[in-house]
Amino acid sequence: MTGIWTICRKELADHFSSTRFILLFTLILIVSLVMAYMVGTTLRDELKDVAKPTFVFLMLFTSGKLFSLVSFIAFFGPLIGIVLGFDAVNRERSSRTLSKLVSQPIYRDSIINGKFLAGAILITIMLLSIVLLISGLGLRLIGVVPGPEEIWRLLIYLVLSIFYISFWLAISILFSITFRSMATSALAAIAFWICFSFFVGFVADLAGDAFFPVDPRAAERNPELMVTQAQAKKLISYISPMTLYSEGTTIVLNPLQKTTQSLLLMGPMERLSISRFQNPLPLGQSLSIVLPHIITLIAITMIFFAISYAVFMRQEVRST
Amino acid sequence: MNGQTVIETQDLTKVYGDQVAVNRLNLKIDQGEVFGFLGPNGAGKTTTLLMLLGLSEPTSGKAWVCGFDPTRDPLKVKKVVGYLPENVGFYDDMNAAQNLLFMSRLNGIPDEVARPKAEEVLRIVGLDADPRKRVGAYSRGMRQRLGIAEVLLKEPQVVFLDEPTLGLDPDGALQMLEVIRSMSQDKKITVFFSSHLLDQVQKISHRVGIMLKGNMVAMGRIDDLAEEKFGIGQEKYTLEEIYMKYFKEGQS
Numbered sequence: 001m002t003g004i005w006t007i008c009r010k011e012l013a014d015h016f017s018s019t020r021f022i023l024l025f026t027l028i029l030i031v032s033l034v035m036a037y038m039v040g041t042t043l044r045d046e047l048k049d050v051a052k053p054t055f056v057f058l059m060l061f062t063s064g065k066l067f068s069l070v071s072f073i074a075f076f077g078p079l080i081g082i083v084l085g086f087d088a089v090n091r092e093r094s095s096r097t098l099s100k101l102v103s104q105p106i107y108r109d110s111i112i113n114g115k116f117l118a119g120a121i122l123i124t125i126m127l128l129s130i131v132l133l134i135s136g137l138g139l140r141l142i143g144v145v146p147g148p149e150e151i152w153r154l155l156i157y158l159v160l161s162i163f164y165i166s167f168w169l170a171i172s173i174l175f176s177i178t179f180r181s182m183a184t185s186a187l188a189a190i191a192f193w194i195c196f197s198f199f200v201g202f203v204a205d206l207a208g209d210a211f212f213p214v215d216p217r218a219a220e221r222n223p224e225l226m227v228t229q230a231q232a233k234k235l236i237s238y239i240s241p242m243t244l245y246s247e248g249t250t251i252v253l254n255p256l257q258k259t260t261q262s263l264l265l266m267g268p269m270e271r272l273s274i275s276r277f278q279n280p281l282p283l284g285q286s287l288s289i290v291l292p293h294i295i296t297l298i299a300i301t302m303i304f305f306a307i308s309y310a311v312f313m314r315q316e317v318r319s320t
Numbered sequence: 321m322n323g324q325t326v327i328e329t330q331d332l333t334k335v336y337g338d339q340v341a342v343n344r345l346n347l348k349i350d351q352g353e354v355f356g357f358l359g360p361n362g363a364g365k366t367t368t369l370l371m372l373l374g375l376s377e378p379t380s381g382k383a384w385v386c387g388f389d390p391t392r393d394p395l396k397v398k399k400v401v402g403y404l405p406e407n408v409g410f411y412d413d414m415n416a417a418q419n420l421l422f423m424s425r426l427n428g429i430p431d432e433v434a435r436p437k438a439e440e441v442l443r444i445v446g447l448d449a450d451p452r453k454r455v456g457a458y459s460r461g462m463r464q465r466l467g468i469a470e471v472l473l474k475e476p477q478v479v480f481l482d483e484p485t486l487g488l489d490p491d492g493a494l495q496m497l498e499v500i501r502s503m504s505q506d507k508k509i510t511v512f513f514s515s516h517l518l519d520q521v522q523k524i525s526h527r528v529g530i531m532l533k534g535n536m537v538a539m540g541r542i543d544d545l546a547e548e549k550f551g552i553g554q555e556k557y558t559l560e561e562i563y564m565k566y567f568k569e570g571q572s
Contacts, residue, residue, distance in 0.1 A: 095411070
């Protein structure tokens with residue numbers, strides 16, 4: 001454990017003093033606070049002299065004029081993971097410190113474990129500070145104290161977000177082991193992010209249409225085929241960690257959302273009228289809906305870290 | 321030297337694909353001995369070092385360093401061994417003492433013990449003048465000295481040095497050789513010393529070994545090797561002449 005903690009402490013110190021991390025964190029912090037302020041003031045004005053709905057506090061995280069904090073983290077969170085890990089190992093290799101590290105009396109896996117742990121701790125500190133700041137700002141703006149269930153939901157959201165960003169950390173560490181050039185590993189991680197965050201939806205649509213074609217004229221007579229096609233598209237879209245995360249966090253932070261499988265298109269008025277006549281889901285039931293999402297997210301994070309681990313352990317380290 | 325063997329190999333072999341990097345290497349090096357490990361680039365010197373350090377697994381054969389098998393007990397070996405690679409790297413944004421402290425933490429040395437020790441070894445290698453200077457601003461020679469300081473900090477029983485005087489000016493090289501000699505004589509540290517600068521090897525080595533294409537073609541005291549190649553005579557041969565004789569024979 002000595003090796004892991006020593007490396008973890010050094011990595012943390014390096015991250016905290018690195019300009020790129022400070023810049024990224026400041027950007028995310030400013031955007032989050034501005035968004036929370038805008039949402040908070042909007043909620044305060046709209047709910048003036050009106051009975052506040054349950055779970056209004058969570059709306060700070062799920063509402064927004066352009067996009068919500070949840071969608072912002074879903075979009076930009078991977079960049080944090082990539083920035084923290086893209087040069088984790090190849091930087092040591094190019095500065096020739098890796099051969100020195102492995103010749104010290106520490107287990108070789110301490111190096112990669114220490115680096116991943118430092119990244120995960122940093123992600124936790126970042127997210128926790130953002131959530132706490134937004135909560136503080138929200139308390140002041142809307143004047144509503146969150147209930148225990150809201151706090152639990154926020155904690156689950158936090159854990160989910162930590163694993164989501166850690167997944168991208170694991171990916172970027174894997175690339176930093178595989179590629180000797182730091183630029184290549186950064187580009188590879190960004191390419192992976194773009195593919196798995198933005199193109200999986202198109203691929204899912206194409207694959208769904210190709211494997212389960214539905215004739216629009218015959219669709220009314222064969223609704224099962226439509227459902228099958230929609231389910232296939234949904235299943236394929238789960239390849240994307242962003243889909244898993246977005247769906248998972250939406251259900252956790254919005255107790256009125258009861259399914260991830262809705263095929264019906266509804267307008268905002270229809271959704272509003274439905275929501276007026278329904279009760280929020282208890283936390284346990286929201287959790288049971290998103291449990292597959294959470295488990296999958298944790299599993300893919302662990303799988304990619306395990307691949308990084310295995311590749312690193314098998315590499316021969318020379319000083320030249 | 322007191323005769324106690326600290327490095328031993330038996331038919332140590334490393335094969336990469338169909339290329340034999342080290343072929344059935346048999347070594348015995350005693351405590352306090354300075355062993356010059358010679359050979360052209362690609363002869364298998366670094367591969368041997370990596371196997372002895374437990375950083376690379378031998379294809380076949382056995383090795384022991386201070387009684388520990390580097391393949392089975394790499395941590396025990398690394399605990400008693402200091403290693404200065406050919407291209408030593410440091411954390412450029414830290415100063416010399418911070419680099420040393422980081423390495424001492426990895427070796428389980430408490431900070432309160434490591435701090436005074438770091439000051440002492442920096443003084444020994446002549447890097448105590450500007451303790452705040454970041455290593456990124458160091459010259460090649462200063463980095464080599466810092467590498468030696470890092471090795472000394474561990475107080476190892478065995479030291480593996482890969483081209484330790486590379487990039488040093490003549491005065492710096494002489495100082496470095498003096499430090500190596502002192503490690504062997506005063507502290508009874510075994511020095512496994514690989515270099516292309518044969519005059520330096522000749523100055524400090526008790527014995528040398530010459531590797532060619534993965535094979536140890538000669539091993540022994542320099543005088544014995546000279547006698548073997550040139551016969552007994554009045555003339556004193558340099559290690560360079562002996563080495564070139566073996567090298568040319570190996571090439572033909």
